Amino acid sequence: MLSPAIHVTGLRVQRGGRAVLDGFDFSIERGTICGLLGSSGCGKTTLIRSIVGVQRLAAGSVTVLGEPAGSPGLRSRVAYVTQAPSVYSDLSVAANLRYFAAVLGVPAWREDDALEAVGLADRRRDVVGTLSGGQRGRVSLACALLSEPELLVLDEPTVGLDPVLRRDLWNLFHDLAAAGTTLLVSSHVMDEAERCDRLLLMRDGGLLADDTPSNLLARTRARDLETAFLRMIEPLAVAA
Numbered sequence: 216m217l218s219p220a221i222h223v224t225g226l227r228v229q230r231g232g233r234a235v236l237d238g239f240d241f242s243i244e245r246g247t248i249c250g251l252l253g254s255s256g257c258g259k260t261t262l263i264r265s266i267v268g269v270q271r272l273a274a275g276s277v278t279v280l281g282e283p284a285g286s287p288g289l290r291s292r293v294a295y296v297t298q299a300p301s302v303y304s305d306l307s308v309a310a311n312l313r314y315f316a317a318v319l320g321v322p323a324w325r326e327d328d329a330l331e332a333v334g335l336a337d338r339r340r341d342v343v344g345t346l347s348g349g350q351r352g353r354v355s356l357a358c359a360l361l362s363e364p365e366l367l368v369l370d371e372p373t374v375g376l377d378p379v380l381r382r383d384l385w386n387l388f389h390d391l392a393a394a395g396t397t398l399l400v401s402s403h404v405m406d407e408a409e410r411c412d413r414l415l416l417m418r419d420g421g422l423l424a425d426d427t428p429s430n431l432l433a434r435t436r437a438r439d440l441e442t443a444f445l446r447m448i449e450p451l452a453v454a455a
């Protein structure tokens with residue numbers, strides 16, 4: 216049987232002299248979409264950094280696709296799309312794709328497929344700096360798709376996108392998952408949480424819930440996930 220896409224045990228991370236993540240344990244199965252939710256500053260980016268292998272751990276372990284996070288063998292198997300687009304704004308869309316395809320050593324035909332997937336095939340000649348923020352983010356996503364990663368980590372991928380584009384991107388995410396890719400998607404948008412197979416809800420460096428959207432609704436007797444999350448968070452707020 217294949218190992219989980221992500222397996223985290225006893226994870227503890229210190230930043231700025233204090234514990235930012237404290238005692239995390241969870242697994243994410245391959246070919247699923249997992250949403251990562253929680254208030255600003257609760258540690259989502261730090262968890263993502265731990266998974267992509269750029270964060271020093273104070274304790275615990277993070278195993279990705281059967282290897283320790285950050286192993287050289289994972290470089291082409293894991294892609295991370297940061298919140299700020301990480302592409303060259305003075306180059307055209309096509310030149311960015313060509314550059315990253317060369318770095319990753321993937322065939323040129325994948326450039327067209329990646330641009331098609333993010334709906335930017337007609338903008339290939341445009342200089343990235345002349346595109347909107349949402350379009351730049353999609354160029355970044357296209358570059359991440361080039362290596363056909365087994366794990367795709369996306370930090371707020373739909374910020375600034377209109378509903379049609381958001382729907383199209385979520386259709387793409389589901390197509391990727393159906394083909395076996397695992398996606399970890401951080402989001403603040405509650406209707407996106409419903410589109411995930413599983414949700415990790417974080418609060419103050421801890422894991423408040425790790426469950427399916429339907430179980431979360433049932434557990435909290437809520438009609439929508441926004442209410443479910445508030446019901447999970449509020450007892451703690453009252454106790455604090």
Ligand SMILES: Nc1ncnc2c1ncn2[C@@H]1O[C@H](COP(=O)(O)OP(=O)(O)OP(=O)(O)O)[C@@H](O)[C@H]1O
Nearest residue numbers: 230231232235253254255256257258259260261262
């Ligand atoms: N470079 C750093 N040095 C010290 N502390 C840091 C550093 N980066 C983040 N932190 C702290 O770690 C905590 C978690 O930050 P993190 O960026 O992981 O949160 P987040 O959930 O991703 O927030 P947001 O949703 O606002 O992006 C915060 O309290 C933050 O102040």
